[in-house]
Amino acid sequence: MKNQPQKFINIAAFGMDQRTLKILEMVFNGPGKGDYVLVKDIQSAQAGIFDLDSLDGQNFWKEYQRLYSQLPIIILSLDDKDIAGTVYVKKPIEVDKLIKSLKKLKLLSEEALFSKPVETSPTQVTDKLSQGPRDAKLAMEIAAIEEEEILHQYCGYAQDINPDKFEEIEKVYYEPSHYLQSFFEKAAVVSQQFENGGILIEGLYIPIVLLYQQNKIFCTCQSSDNKLRTMTLLPLSHGHLRMTTLSETELEKYISKHQLLSQPLDNFLWQIALWTARGRVPKGTDLHKPILLLYWPNFTRLIVTPYALKISALWMENPCSLLETSQILAIPQRYVFTFFSAASTLKLAFVDRRLKSRISSRQASDQKPNAKRSLFQRFLARLRA
Amino acid sequence: MKSYKLIFTGPPGAGKTTAISVLSDTPVIVTEAKATKRDPSHQHKQTITVGLDYGIIKLSSQEKIHLYGTPGQERFDFMWDILTEGGIGLILLIDNVRTDPLEDMRFFLKSFADFIKKTKVAIGVTRMDISSTPKIVDYHQALSLFNLNPPVFDVDARSKKDVSLLMQALLYSLDPGLNEN
Ligand SMILES: Nc1nc2c(ncn2[C@@H]2O[C@H](COP(=O)(O)OP(=O)(O)OP(=O)(O)O)[C@@H](O)[C@H]2O)c(=O)[nH]1
Ligand SMILES: [Mg+2]
Numbered sequence: 001m002k003n004q005p006q007k008f009i010n011i012a013a014f015g016m017d018q019r020t021l022k023i024l025e026m027v028f029n030g031p032g033k034g035d036y037v038l039v040k041d042i043q044s045a046q047a048g049i050f051d052l053d054s055l056d057g058q059n060f061w062k063e064y065q066r067l068y069s070q071l072p073i074i075i076l077s078l079d080d081k082d083i084a085g086t087v088y089v090k091k092p093i094e095v096d097k098l099i100k101s102l103k104k105l106k107l108l109s110e111e112a113l114f115s116k117p118v119e120t121s122p123t124q125v126t127d128k129l130s131q132g133p134r135d136a137k138l139a140m141e142i143a144a145i146e147e148e149e150i151l152h153q154y155c156g157y158a159q160d161i162n163p164d165k166f167e168e169i170e171k172v173y174y175e176p177s178h179y180l181q182s183f184f185e186k187a188a189v190v191s192q193q194f195e196n197g198g199i200l201i202e203g204l205y206i207p208i209v210l211l212y213q214q215n216k217i218f219c220t221c222q223s224s225d226n227k228l229r230t231m232t233l234l235p236l237s238h239g240h241l242r243m244t245t246l247s248e249t250e251l252e253k254y255i256s257k258h259q260l261l262s263q264p265l266d267n268f269l270w271q272i273a274l275w276t277a278r279g280r281v282p283k284g285t286d287l288h289k290p291i292l293l294l295y296w297p298n299f300t301r302l303i304v305t306p307y308a309l310k311i312s313a314l315w316m317e318n319p320c321s322l323l324e325t326s327q328i329l330a331i332p333q334r335y336v337f338t339f340f341s342a343a344s345t346l347k348l349a350f351v352d353r354r355l356k357s358r359i360s361s362r363q364a365s366d367q368k369p370n371a372k373r374s375l376f377q378r379f380l381a382r383l384r385a
Numbered sequence: 386m387k388s389y390k391l392i393f394t395g396p397p398g399a400g401k402t403t404a405i406s407v408l409s410d411t412p413v414i415v416t417e418a419k420a421t422k423r424d425p426s427h428q429h430k431q432t433i434t435v436g437l438d439y440g441i442i443k444l445s446s447q448e449k450i451h452l453y454g455t456p457g458q459e460r461f462d463f464m465w466d467i468l469t470e471g472g473i474g475l476i477l478l479i480d481n482v483r484t485d486p487l488e489d490m491r492f493f494l495k496s497f498a499d500f501i502k503k504t505k506v507a508i509g510v511t512r513m514d515i516s517s518t519p520k521i522v523d524y525h526q527a528l529s530l531f532n533l534n535p536p537v538f539d540v541d542a543r544s545k546k547d548v549s550l551l552m553q554a555l556l557y558s559l560d561p562g563l564n565e566n
Contacts, residue, residue, distance in 0.1 A: 215520075294525075295522075295525040295528075295534055295537070296534070296535070296536040296537065296538075296554065298521050298537070298538055298539055299536070299538055299550055299554065300538040300539050300540055300546075300547045300550050300551070301538075301539050304550070306565065307565060309550075309553055309554055309557045310557050310561055310563065310565065312536070312554075312557070313554070313557035313558050313560075313561035314561040316534050316558070317558075317561060318561075329561070329562070369560060369562050370559050370560035370562075372389075372473065372559075372560075373560050373562065373563065375387075375389065375444075375448070375473075376473075376556045376559060376560055376563055377563055377564065378444045378445070378448065379442070379444060379450060379556060380553060380556050380557075380563050380564075380565075382442065382444055383549045383552055383553050383556075384553070384565070
């Protein structure tokens with residue numbers, strides 16, 4: 001094949017302390033599978049990593065921007081660094097995140113190699129144009145990596161647990177009351193009583209107004225906002241948050257004064273629940289009792305996590321426990337847990353404590369496939385392509 | 386060559402022709418006529434379907450899914466039994482702007498009851514951007530009287546993503562054991 005990309009890329013690192021350098025080396029040689037090689041000087045590098053939390057790092061970065069500034073770059077820092085054309089990795093470094101960013105870097109550097117103009121001349125423009133299909137491919141690959149990152153935000157990385165081991169069971173639980181999620185849920189309950197007015201939530205980085213009856217939430221952010229996500233991950237400090245009721249007129253005034261935009265409350269709560277759960281279920285959820293799904297979630301307007309349609313179809317047909325669901329459908333537990341957490345936040349899914357599971361695991365494996373399964377499978381693949 | 390069929394139905398103007406066109410690999414063959422002023426249910430569109438809509442999804446050179454849309458007007462309902470014969474499932478689209486969308490749903494569920502019993506149905510509620518009521522939960526409540534619990538999604542028939550998701554939900558209802566990849 002022509003233009004076979006090089007197996008590994010050289011990456012120069014700047015401003016790191018010994019510990020961080022050690023981590024990089026370990027990641028490069030371990031999970032990086034030799035795709036990345038640490039080098040000392042920028043001339044022999046195809047990409048760079050800068051730690052902007054050190055004075056050295058900042059100085060090197062300024063110097064680099066002045067002299068080179070054409071390589072794909074990863075920026076390491078404790079706080080968000082939104083620098084155009086760079087990939088940001090938060091410290092302390094999480095290996096999976098670093099690996100994803102490295103993959104992105106490698107793709108970008110391969111692209112840079114291909115598209116490097118032989119000489120600076122007017123033909124460069126047409127060169128760029130003929131890049132079309134490969135640019136599209138690159139964009140798609142990067143989009144796929146980013147999509148995966150987002151999935152991890154919703155479903156976490158946790159491996160399946162062995163339900164016979166007590167210490168493993170603890171890992172699947174989180175305590176909603178420790179997080180912002182519970183505050184929103186509480187506000188929703190309070191707001192239920194009001195036909196017209198709403199609840200104003202203050203003390204977050206932006207004010208949020210919640211109207212349960214109209215299934216609306218008003219704020220100045222998108223529900224996919226990064227800051228909001230960070231807030232959902234932090235332990236809740238009740239001291240700062242305030243809930244006030246607003247009458248209908250107060251509400252109108254407030255919304256127009258602060259120019260708040262509305263979005264469906266359901267979708268908002270669903271998103272918050274996914275971020276908070278990250279592949280876990282609320283503390284106390286019985287993993288062995290069957291799940292009752294009241295009805296199919298309105299998936300066209302909600303974030304569809306992996307296997308959510310499949311899990312819904314199974315539960316509508318055959319209520320079974322969270323652990324059985326993962327077993328019967330042969331899917332990782334974290335996807336079942338995350339979906340359950342979101343659906344239960346919208347009061348669509350419950351653990352049915354009265355019932356013992358209606359199917360034994362033997363029956364489960366006997367679940368009859370539809371006679372047209374292979375056709376449906378091909379049809380489905382086509383729709384998902 | 387193996388071929389299968391999928392049926393789209395629903396009241397006039399619900400988006401059957403539109404939904405079939407966004408999925409079909411070939412231009413949809415429709416028999417449309419200019420909507421007349423006499424029919425108030427067609428105020429928002431220029432044409433109505435008087436015959437069947439027809440589209441195709443080619444899975445391979447050996448395999449095709451035929452997409453059939455029933456004409457919306459009830460005077461054509463004599464064709465429905467023949468049409469559904471051997472079909473793999475039903476997509477029911479309901480226009481949320483019409484006078485009584487829940488009654489529309491009941492009418493079509495009754496008309497296609499035998500077919501639904503043999504296969505599955507998935508319901509798309511269209512034009513919810515124009516009229517937000519009845520809500521999706523109202524549909525589920527009405528459905529419980531039919532002892533049915535199909536997927537009901539807010540669907541814009543012009544959106545391929547929406548129509549495709551509804552179709553995927555139909556397939557999973559038919560067989561939850563299908564794989565994602
Ligand atoms: N605003 C809005 N328009 C929609 C939506 N879904 C479909 N439409 C429009 O509604 C109209 C539906 O028309 P058709 O697809 O012809 O409906 P049909 O069910 O085939 O109608 P008949 O064949 O006459 O029964 C089209 O103009 C679509 O663009 C939606 O969710 N919102
Ligand atoms: Mg039509």
